[in-house]
Amino acid sequence: MKPNRLDDVPAAGITVTRRDFVQTAAMSTAAFALGDRPTAFRLGDDRDAVIAQITAQHDTTVKMLQDWIALPSIAAENRNYPQGPEYMAKLARDAGFDHVEVVPTAGKSGVFATLDAGAKTWLAIYMMYDVKQYDPAEWSSPPLEARIVDKPGVGKIMVGRGTTNSKGPEMACLAALHAFKAAGVKLPVNLVLVAEGEEEIASPNFRQVVFKPEVEAALRKCIGIIIPLGNQGLDGAVEVDLGAKGALELELVSSGEKWGRGPKLDIHSSFAAQVDSPAWHLVQALNTLVKADGHTPAVDGFFDKVRPLSAQQKKILEEAIPRKNEAQTKKALGVEHWIGDEPWHDSLVRLVSQPTINIEGLVGGYTGPGGKTILPHKALAKIDIRLVPDMTAKETVELVKLHLQKKGFGDIEVNMSGGYDPTETPADSKLVQAMVATYRKSGIDPLVWPRLAGSWPGSTFTGAPLKLPAGIFGLGHGAGAHAPDEYWLVESANPKVAGMDGSARSFVDLFFALG
Amino acid sequence: MKPNRLDDVPAAGITVTRRDFVQTAAMSTAAFALGDRPTAFRLGDDRDAVIAQITAQHDTTVKMLQDWIALPSIAAENRNYPQGPEYMAKLARDAGFDHVEVVPTAGKSGVFATLDAGAKTWLAIYMMYDVKQYDPAEWSSPPLEARIVDKPGVGKIMVGRGTTNSKGPEMACLAALHAFKAAGVKLPVNLVLVAEGEEEIASPNFRQVVFKPEVEAALRKCIGIIIPLGNQGLDGAVEVDLGAKGALELELVSSGEKWGRGPKLDIHSSFAAQVDSPAWHLVQALNTLVKADGHTPAVDGFFDKVRPLSAQQKKILEEAIPRKNEAQTKKALGVEHWIGDEPWHDSLVRLVSQPTINIEGLVGGYTGPGGKTILPHKALAKIDIRLVPDMTAKETVELVKLHLQKKGFGDIEVNMSGGYDPTETPADSKLVQAMVATYRKSGIDPLVWPRLAGSWPGSTFTGAPLKLPAGIFGLGHGAGAHAPDEYWLVESANPKVAGMDGSARSFVDLFFALG
Numbered sequence A, B: 001m002k003p004n005r006l007d008d009v010p011a012a013g014i015t016v017t018r019r020d021f022v023q024t025a026a027m028s029t030a031a032f033a034l035g036d037r038p039t040a041f042r043l044g045d046d047r048d049a050v051i052a053q054i055t056a057q058h059d060t061t062v063k064m065l066q067d068w069i070a071l072p073s074i075a076a077e078n079r080n081y082p083q084g085p086e087y088m089a090k091l092a093r094d095a096g097f098d099h100v101e102v103v104p105t106a107g108k109s110g111v112f113a114t115l116d117a118g119a120k121t122w123l124a125i126y127m128m129y130d131v132k133q134y135d136p137a138e139w140s141s142p143p144l145e146a147r148i149v150d151k152p153g154v155g156k157i158m159v160g161r162g163t164t165n166s167k168g169p170e171m172a173c174l175a176a177l178h179a180f181k182a183a184g185v186k187l188p189v190n191l192v193l194v195a196e197g198e199e200e201i202a203s204p205n206f207r208q209v210v211f212k213p214e215v216e217a218a219l220r221k222c223i224g225i226i227i228p229l230g231n232q233g234l235d236g237a238v239e240v241d242l243g244a245k246g247a248l249e250l251e252l253v254s255s256g257e258k259w260g261r262g263p264k265l266d267i268h269s270s271f272a273a274q275v276d277s278p279a280w281h282l283v284q285a286l287n288t289l290v291k292a293d294g295h296t297p298a299v300d301g302f303f304d305k306v307r308p309l310s311a312q313q314k315k316i317l318e319e320a321i322p323r324k325n326e327a328q329t330k331k332a333l334g335v336e337h338w339i340g341d342e343p344w345h346d347s348l349v350r351l352v353s354q355p356t357i358n359i360e361g362l363v364g365g366y367t368g369p370g371g372k373t374i375l376p377h378k379a380l381a382k383i384d385i386r387l388v389p390d391m392t393a394k395e396t397v398e399l400v401k402l403h404l405q406k407k408g409f410g411d412i413e414v415n416m417s418g419g420y421d422p423t424e425t426p427a428d429s430k431l432v433q434a435m436v437a438t439y440r441k442s443g444i445d446p447l448v449w450p451r452l453a454g455s456w457p458g459s460t461f462t463g464a465p466l467k468l469p470a471g472i473f474g475l476g477h478g479a480g481a482h483a484p485d486e487y488w489l490v491e492s493a494n495p496k497v498a499g500m501d502g503s504a505r506s507f508v509d510l511f512f513a514l515g
Helices: A045-056 A058-069 A083-095 A163-183 A206-210 A213-220 A269-273 A278-287 A311-323 A326-333 A344-353 A393-406 A430-441 A500-514 B045-056 B058-069 B083-094 B163-183 B206-210 B213-220 B269-273 B278-287 B311-323 B326-333 B344-353 B393-406 B430-441 B500-514
Strands: A099-103 A110-115 A122-128 A147-151 A155-159 A190-196 A222-228 A239-241 A246-255 A356-365 A378-387 A413-420 A447-449 A470-473 A487-492 B099-103 B110-115 B122-128 B147-151 B155-159 B190-196 B222-228 B239-241 B246-255 B356-365 B378-387 B413-420 B447-449 B470-473 B487-492
Touching: A045 A058, A045 A163, A045 A500, A058 A083, A058 A155, A058 A163, A058 A500, A083 A099, A083 A110, A083 A163, A083 A190, A110 A206, A110 A213, A122 A163, A122 A213, A147 A487, A155 A163, A163 A222, A163 A487, A163 A500, A190 A206, A190 A213, A206 A213, A213 A222, A222 A430, A222 A500, A239 A430, A239 A470, A246 A278, A246 A393, A269 B344, A269 B356, A269 B378, A278 A356, A278 A378, A278 B278, A278 B356, A311 A344, A311 A447, A344 B269, A356 B269, A356 B278, A356 B378, A378 A393, A378 B269, A378 B356, A393 A413, A430 A470, A430 A500, A470 A500, A487 A500, B045 B058, B045 B163, B045 B500, B058 B083, B058 B155, B058 B163, B058 B500, B083 B099, B083 B110, B083 B163, B083 B190, B110 B206, B110 B213, B122 B163, B122 B213, B147 B487, B155 B163, B163 B222, B163 B487, B163 B500, B190 B206, B190 B213, B206 B213, B213 B222, B222 B430, B222 B500, B239 B430, B239 B470, B246 B278, B246 B393, B278 B356, B278 B378, B311 B344, B311 B447, B378 B393, B393 B413, B430 B470, B430 B500, B470 B500, B487 B500
Parallel strands: A122 A190, A122 A222, A222 A470, A239 A447, B122 B190, B122 B222, B222 B470, B239 B447
Antiparallel strands: A099 A110, A110 A190, A147 A155, A155 A487, A246 A378, A246 A413, A356 A378, A356 B356, B099 B110, B110 B190, B147 B155, B155 B487, B246 B378, B246 B413, B356 B378
16 A cells, blocks of 8 residues: 555645635734744743744754755665664754654664653654655656745745655654754643654554554553644645544456466457456456445445444534535536535535545556457456444455455455554544644634545554544645655745744644643 | 457467378378478479479578568558558569559558469459567567577577568568569469558558559459468468458547546545546446356347358368367466356357457556555546457447447447458358368368457458458468567478478469469
8 A cells, every 4th residue: 555644635725625714803914924934923932932943943944854855765665774764863862852762673663752841741743754766857856955946826845755745844843843942942742753664665564663662651641643744735724634534455356367267378369259358257346346326335244334423523524514615626626526416515424424445446458559459367456445433444355355255256366455444533632622723823724524535544543552632733835745846835925824934833833732 | 459460360379279280191201391491292393493493592582571671661650651662562573563553542552563474363462561560679689680590499580570470471472473483484373462551550541452443453353362471380280261250449438527427537536435436437337248157248239240150161160170179278378167167169169159348458547556546537448349240340339339328338438449340251262272272282281260260351352342252371480470579480490380481382382273
């Protein structure tokens, strides 16, 4: 699986259609200055002093991010290990973490750090220090040089691999800590940092970091965990999700070899008269997975564990739905009708509450231009399944396998390439309340949404045994995760959208809100 | 369509499982010398004189072929036109054709030539002067240099683009004509040559050559038309087919745009909860095309025009079936069971008599390694349909379209990329009789087979209005049509398999057999 949460969380501009920026009467226009100018929040001296340091350290922060971008750790290429975790550890130490250790795993090392400020509240922060592979030839600016480029209408952006996914927002969070240090202000929360270097290859060893006894013990003290991210769309809007669907990625492979019918290699298509076809076999197997409507999952037992939305979830959803813009969403998706020609409201209820079985890709036989007269020995479908509580990835794979067996397709390989269980974080948790309060304080009325239809690997934290509230957090904006010309907004042209300093300020405010 | 008959006719080693080389009592061992040594057929002086010239001109013939290989005409790349048709015309003139003309068409020119030897019988010959595209990086020997390379166990082969498809066998045919000239022997038949330069792009303008009034008039005088090809497998065996199935290549395209449902561009797969999927739509449409057995066509009206095998065809088939080797065929195909676990006999009857709908390829959404969480806006299936008399390509496309409409998939595009109608040539035609006699004279008992399950674009000749007997003819061997390291056997290591001179001799003998 590509478990990248940035890739897997629908882009804000598409999924989350928010009301325009909401101005509350109590705020001055200065409150909207999320850009890179000092703000005039009416807060205490401590916060002012910290914010002032963010501004003062702007150039240093940018330089620190550029230095980090220059050192790409890529697990798939075994590149820059152990330099990557060592650098992550150094960044943590420099930001004020008092205990910092590299945590070896069966794969690439993680980093565990704590910062005990003597506060009442502990907060955990998740970071990844690895980045996605890249091809410099596809970039308009060298991916490791992290150049500052002007993007008309957006502002000054830093272009480089890992800028938005996720070193930019992570550096904003670290910059907040530097600012506390420089201002001589005590952090209002204690922090636990858990970082990994294999996020881009599906976090195969991350549980070895999280469940190392002292790490687990530290996490158990926390009120929740945040994942730093630039969550703003270009309109400045922000969503707070109270959980996310799980995801399961499968390859269903039909092959003559495994089937014991059909050919073991591609053969001339004239033999279709004599020889069974693994491609038809796949089509027939796939056809059993959804109902005649073309989308309702038809896998036996698929809905058994689906827990209906609670009264509270329904209430939150009904409050949020009026803020979603149907026309804008349809335009962004290039869609004219929702499934079953349902109205927008019902379609959004479905989006939040229903599990799905989707075909990501079909590959079989000859896939080039024109035709080629072969009977392919193999065909496969790439499937992704979105899970809602209380479905689990593991149980769902087994359901798919059993279903295929019962339908006469037991030979079809079901290869799971990755999967996350769904997550849930209570709306009344201290973390969610603080995130919402922080955004509001910045003049943004976040859309509180019961469940992201996308997925991210948060169940390590939200699931047993930790059951931590978990949330993606942060002002700021970036784009191009996994793509060429990935960028992170450093100086915003739009006062509604935070640049690097505004992003750092959002972490400062979150820490104060939790303190 | 890739209407290439070499690609589309199953390789001899695979489709045609023949009895070992059959020796007739009347023949001396010398008769088996199909290689490149002079033979000792007990024929008249004329034939001996001609054969002697083939041997004498061996080096010249090889050089002529090499020169031709060095000039690849590739219609898809608009390469070497008009040089290609001019060269073809020159080759015809040099071989003794007395009237030679380049025939312009809406695309690339064809060539029409006649050689009136004052004989009673007219024979037509089809040639293509174009070749398939190639990537020199994939070749072990430069594709235009036509180097002679030793292939252990096979002999000295010429490696180059177009060597077997089809310049090698065509040059063997031309070498036969040169030998008649050099020996001062009158040709026993008059010849009509029709050549095209767009075979590899599906012969879009070939009817403009064939049905030019003087060309059609010349063809109408002919007892049939031959397509020169090296028809021998590595065991020396040869098949004479009394027709071929037709073929139809289609792309079935399901797209959000055309459907009016689903997205117009790939979107994040989490939207599968709200948005219809063109990929599922395709799977469901495909599923209606075959029955639950996974192969019997279920398109409405598909079998209406299927003409059962005649008593004569059944008789020929029953005579031939015992010569087919089941174990060898299964091994070559990598197959353990025939459709429906039918016995070999029934499976061969099906191969000859039944039309098929095959999936050549499936392409949709993400097709690379691993997964990618998208809901694709488009998915397509590459389908090939094999036709038997009296089905036609045109009518069958319409049946598929109507069927999809009736089943609720009228939005799915049915794009025909190519198609041929089936062909039939009577077993008792003079051409077939002469081909069989010629092979027998060379010590080979050809397998006479009622209908090739593969396809070739012969219906231009066999269909109305010409209704000419048509047959692929020639001893010799080559492989790798459309692939890297395509070759043509020049000097055979196996006396049962003809090299270049043996191939040329087979044309000499056919001309005598028809004369």
